[in-house]
Amino acid sequence: MNDEVHIYSDNIAMTRWMQATIMATGALVEFAGLDLPVIQAECDKTGDTNSFWTESVESAEEMIALTWYDYLEPIMWVRPVGSTPGRNLGVYSCFIPARRAQMTINGKLAQGNVYLEPRAGKMSSTACLAWSETWVGS
Amino acid sequence: MTTNLTDPNKVLLTGENSFIRLAAEEGGTQTTRISHWRILYSPGGAGHVLFLKSDLVDDEIRIYSDNIAMTRYLQSTIESVLFSEFADQDTPVIQAEFGKSGDTNSFWTESVESDEDIIALTWYDFVEPYMLTAPVGTIPGREIGVYSCFFPARRAQITFNGEVIQGNVYPEMRGDRVSSAACLAWSETWVGG
Numbered sequence: 001m002n003d004e005v006h007i008y009s010d011n012i013a014m015t016r017w018m019q020a021t022i023m024a025t026g027a028l029v030e031f032a033g034l035d036l037p038v039i040q041a042e043c044d045k046t047g048d049t050n051s052f053w054t055e056s057v058e059s060a061e062e063m064i065a066l067t068w069y070d071y072l073e074p075i076m077w078v079r080p081v082g083s084t085p086g087r088n089l090g091v092y093s094c095f096i097p098a099r100r101a102q103m104t105i106n107g108k109l110a111q112g113n114v115y116l117e118p119r120a121g122k123m124s125s126t127a128c129l130a131w132s133e134t135w136v137g138s
Numbered sequence: 139m140t141t142n143l144t145d146p147n148k149v150l151l152t153g154e155n156s157f158i159r160l161a162a163e164e165g166g167t168q169t170t171r172i173s174h175w176r177i178l179y180s181p182g183g184a185g186h187v188l189f190l191k192s193d194l195v196d197d198e199i200r201i202y203s204d205n206i207a208m209t210r211y212l213q214s215t216i217e218s219v220l221f222s223e224f225a226d227q228d229t230p231v232i233q234a235e236f237g238k239s240g241d242t243n244s245f246w247t248e249s250v251e252s253d254e255d256i257i258a259l260t261w262y263d264f265v266e267p268y269m270l271t272a273p274v275g276t277i278p279g280r281e282i283g284v285y286s287c288f289f290p291a292r293r294a295q296i297t298f299n300g301e302v303i304q305g306n307v308y309p310e311m312r313g314d315r316v317s318s319a320a321c322l323a324w325s326e327t328w329v330g331g
Contacts, residue, residue, distance in 0.1 A: 049179045074152070074179060076145035076285065076329050078271075083143060092269065092285045094152040094327040096179060120144040131178050132152040132325040134287040136269050 001105075005030055008041035008057050008064070022135055025087055049074075049096055053129055064105050068098035068129055075122045077130075081137060093133035095119070101127035147274050147283065147329040150215055151180035155286070155326050156248065158259060158294045159319040160305025169193045169305045170296060173224060174248050174259060175212060176236075182208035186236035188250050188257065189217065189224040192296075194303050199223055202234035202250050202257070216328055219280060242267075242289050246322055257298055261291035261322055268315045270323075274330060282330035286323045288312070294320035 009015040015038050023032040039059045047053040052069040074096045081090035103110040114127040153176045160170040170192040177184050185205025191197055201224070203209040209231050218225035232252045240246040245262040267289045274283035296303040307320040 048184055050183070074149035076147070076149050076327050078143045078145050078273075078285070080271075092271070092325070092327075094149055094179070121146075122144045132285075132327045134269055134285075134325040 005033070005036055006039065007031070007036050008039045008043075008059055008062075010041060010043055012038045012040075021137070022089065025089055049129070062106055065103070067102045068096075068127055069101070070099040072097040072099060072123050072125065075119060075124060077119070089135055089137040091133065091135050093130045095124060096129040096131065097123070097125040098127045098129070099125060145273060145283065145285075145329050148331045149179070150282065150328040150330055151177055151212070152327040153177040153179070153184075154322070154324050156246075156259075156261070156322045156324075157320070158261070158296060158307065160294075160296070160303065161308060161319070162305055164308045170303050171221070172259060172296065173217070173221065176238075177205075177208050177212070180208050180211055182211035184208065186234075186250075187212060187231075188234070188236075188248075188259075189221075190257070191223060192298070192303055194298055194301065199226070199229050200232065200255075201229050202232045202252055202255070204234060204236060206231045215330070216282065219282060242322070246289075255299055257296070260295045261289070261320055262294070263292040265290045265292060265316055265318070268312075268317070270312065282328055284326065284328050286326035288315075288317060289322040289324065290316065290318040291320045291322070292318060 019032045019034055041057050041059040044056045049071060052067055054065055054067045057064040074094055077093040077095050079091050081088060101114050114125055116125050156174045158172050159168050161168050173189040175187045183205055185208045187203040187209045190200040210227060213225045213227060234250050234252040237249040242264055245260055247258055247260045250257040267287055270286045270288050272284050294307045307318055309318050
């Protein structure tokens with residue numbers, strides 16, 4: 001995709017709000033451009049945390065499948081407002097890290113590997129299910 | 139520099155635990171209490187369970203679920219701490235199907251259907267959501283902790299086989315937040331051990 005940013009959603013209003021509040025303040029600022037088109041898509045899920053979990057995204061032109069598997073122990077991520085200096089947002093989330101993951105776009109496998117990375121004393125990875133996530137801010 | 143924090147305890151489960159407690163008058167005895175769980179992750183797997191105690195069914199405890207393994211785990215780890223009457227492992231688990239509809243702008247309904255019963259739990263007239271943080275040690279003697287996003291409702295309704303269960307929802311404070319006896323409790327994770 002030549003590093004082009006694509007945004008797929010079934011709710012453009014929520015997407016624009018999230019870009020402005022969450023994406024704009026973190027490491028994913030490339031995703032915050034409000035001029036980026038939002039491609040209408042249907043989103044679905046299948047699997048469980050014993051085996052694999054797949055999120056599927058289908059637009060008029062693309063079919064994307066994101067799959068996490070080979071899980072590590074889940075982690076409760078606790079980052080109140082003030083944890084990151086200068087950032088007026090906080091987040092609470094249950095991370096279920098995966099040792100392995102796969103992404104396909106229109107049947108083509110995206111290349112690359114998942115790597116382990118510790119998070120504050122817990123083993124995590126560069127591919128996590130992040131469930132029960134709540135963002136807070138003033 | 140970012141301070142990265144993780145709760146030091148084991149994650150027991152994550153999902154939702156919405157509840158409704160009805161009474162005839164403010165501060166009065168609860169006449170109906172329900173605890174509805176939607177579990178995404180637990181050692182017993184994913185699924186749903188509804189715990190119900192109501193004067194409509196003579197205060198008998200009813201448990202409806204689509205995953206008995208998760209239900210028994212939840213009883214032994216969480217409900218035994220929250221409300222011991224729901225924790226009895228000898229209480230039968232009635233097989234049921236679960237559905238949901240609505241949103242937090244208007245109303246939210248959880249539906250439960252077994253061979254013999256149809257139950258609808260509806261929350262509406264919401265107040266401002268808040269984040270509940272109660273790490274292990276917040277409540278003396280309780281060795282489990284919880285993080286949850288509460289959507290309190292000023293009003294709620296439970297129908298049991300088409301009959302509206304009597305009783306009202308009353309406001310209550312949690313810390314300095316206005317809450318109520320009927321809350322959607324989403325993004326909920328329990329930790330302990």
